[in-house]
Amino acid sequence: MTENAPHRVETSRKTIQILDALREHGSSSVTFIARELEMNKSTVHNHLSTLEAEKFVVRNGTDYELSLRLLGFGGYVQHRHPLYQVAKREVHRLASQTGELANLMVEEYGQGVYLASEQGEQAVDLDIYPGLRRPLHAIGLGKAILAHLPSERVDEIVEEHGLPAETDQTITDRAELDAQLATVRDRGYAVDNEELIRGLRCVGAPIIAKDGTVLGAISVSQPVSRTNSEHFTDEVPDIVQSAANVIELHANH
Amino acid sequence: MTENAPHRVETSRKTIQILDALREHGSSSVTFIARELEMNKSTVHNHLSTLEAEKFVVRNGTDYELSLRLLGFGGYVQHRHPLYQVAKREVHRLASQTGELANLMVEEYGQGVYLASEQGEQAVDLDIYPGLRRPLHAIGLGKAILAHLPSERVDEIVEEHGLPAETDQTITDRAELDAQLATVRDRGYAVDNEELIRGLRCVGAPIIAKDGTVLGAISVSQPVSRTNSEHFTDEVPDIVQSAANVIELHANH
DNA sequence: TAGTTTGTTCTACTCAGTAGAACGATTGTT
DNA sequence: AACAATCGTTCTACTGAGTAGAACAAACTA
Known part of the structure; x- marks a missing residue:
């Protein structure tokens, strides 16, 4: 002291x-x-x-x-979070529409924090719950967020947390990350191929405010076994992106 | 000290x-x-x-x-709660089946704590979130729990928290409470007529372990305007009770 | 510009948090 | 059954850390 x-x-x-x-x-x-x-x-x-x-x-x-009692604090924080309030229903809809696992994430202290997680009828049962923190670089949600943060902020985050490997598919190289983030910006959504958990693929779309800052991201996660049809490569990204767009409309009043 | x-x-x-x-x-x-x-x-x-x-x-x-970070603690507590694990899906199903608001509650420190809350398509939008505490005597969920607690425990709870009036319909008399709890035990479910919030009615069913202890309760809440048909008086209690039964089965392995 | 009110820093005092030993209660072992 | 080991809890004394209050700079108001 x-x-x-x-x-x-x-x-x-x-x-x-x-x-x-x-x-x-x-x-x-x-x-x-x-x-x-x-x-x-x-x-x-x-x-x-x-x-x-x-x-x-x-x-x-x-x-x-x-x-x-701690659940009371947690529930309160979630409940009054501005993005949660406007995105809650879309996460719900996304889960029941796809039948898969739908998640909502925001960035805090350089990490990804799940704000909501909803299982559809046939969804995988992961140990994901609101408040759980995951490295941004290893998930579709996180890459969707990183792609729209100011590049100095990305530098800070990588410097602080590094790029640890969660599976053998995780991005561990900075140049590779930058390349992927550029792709995400181009096509509007991010994909995660077993980069956090083996056997799991995600599609995540950023939620962007009208002033250009990224508020968070929304995603659908499904087992690899159900991602081989063109349904995954074509329809799922569209559905996720339109959910993100609806949230953006609500967020901008 | x-x-x-x-x-x-x-x-x-x-x-x-x-x-x-x-x-x-x-x-x-x-x-x-x-x-x-x-x-x-x-x-x-x-x-x-x-x-x-x-x-x-x-x-x-x-x-x-x-x-x-507090959401992390809260989510963790919820996620690992044994009743939440077995009841989560039923709460979800109850909400989408009825289109109304479905809630799960447990007792802690003599108060009712919401463990889960799920909105169906036409559900009322209350300020209910996991971890929120409400007086047990003023809600259907709470009465369903009280009805199956040992009577000494009910005495303790009433002594500690009293029977404060939340609306003009709230039970404030101990004898009246006991009478209602007996009714709840008889017919297997509890009803709440605008006793916590004006304009809102609930049907709550207790979740009871095989050793007879009450684990919590599950409910459906709807606006008074939608409770005039016999759907409310007949079907809803059945649906809620069968959800409670399914949870009981899961809870007892 | 003068007057408030803010968050923050600093210092000195003393009170409260800490460590360690000692106490019963409980458990598992021979 | 008696022992040893380990548990949670209580106690005491010391000193280090939390606290209050004054003083600071920065932001805002009139």
Whole structure:
């Protein structure tokens, strides 16, 4: 707390670390978290009983887990997000129209954050939920967003997060990424061929405000087995793009 | 920190108060929160910059607001909730089958917490979102749950939260509540006639585990204007109850 | 331009968070 | 059954960190 990291509350930071650990490991005991975070047992105990009194965590016998109170915060943030409000219905429609998995994403802190996720009748069952963060370069949604961010911002993001390989199809080369982003700008949508998850393909379209800034992206994800017809290469991009256009109209009043 | 409220971390509690204030008031400034919570300006500033560094809040110029990181926690809690996992699809189906608003609720800390909320094609647009808390006695969902809680637990809940009137139709009398809960147990579902919101009626059915404990409830809400036909009095309760039964089957493996 | 009100920085004080040892309670082992 | 090990919890003392208040600069108002 001397020079260049001024005025931070170390105690609150510890509480947040504990919440993070509970999220990462699920239901956990005092001792487990203490070992995990290299804190003293009594310290962790004090924090956890505070969190319990504040109803942020709930105990099951000897273990603690995150409570529904956090869902309240999350639901609130989602509910009042301006893009979610205008895009919610389109995500829903996209899922039921295609029968597949429809997602809505925005960028925050250089990462892609799912704002909504809706499964159609035959949709794959992925572990995607609102608030989940994924690297932008490895998904169709993310590339749709990156393609319309200012290039300095893309530089910053790549510098901060790199281009880690999620599968053997992930783009890991900066030049290759730039080339693909140019293609995305040309044809208006992005494609992701098993770049995040093996066996999964996505088509994502950017949602752009009238001043040219990108608000987010919307996508359809389907298993490779259902992407061989021309339905995937022709119709799906059209459907996704028109959903994006409808959202753009709503967003611009 | 002397006798009977031992080992609480006061500093973390302050951070939580600030998060609560941001949720209650939306985007707020340092001075506003300091006044609101009767804290010193510099204290609030320290906490907020810590929260910003931890990405729990985001600043818009001079104001701070809750960030999408909290959505991550909320989405995680929802996603891993055992009832949500088995009930999600039924809520979805209920919404599209009836075209109305379908909700899923559980009890926590004596309050009703929405776990899922899905709008059908013609559904009313209420400010309901996952994590929102509502008094159990004033809604169909809540009465369906209360009817199957142990009576001592109902006593506790009424004692802690009372029976506040949300509209002029809300049950405010304990004997009246007990009578209605008996009816709910008899016929298997609960009805709410504008008891939370004027103009809105709900039908809620309890979801009961094989050991008899109530896991939650599922409901359909519609505007009074669409509840005059016998469709509402006959079919809707059947549909809701069968959705509850399907969930019970999934919940019991 | 003068007067407010904002967010932020700084400093000193003291209170509260922390570590570590010790306590029962519980579990698993021999 | 008695033991050892590990759990959560309580206690105490120390000191480091959170807090309040004054002072700062920047933005806005009249």
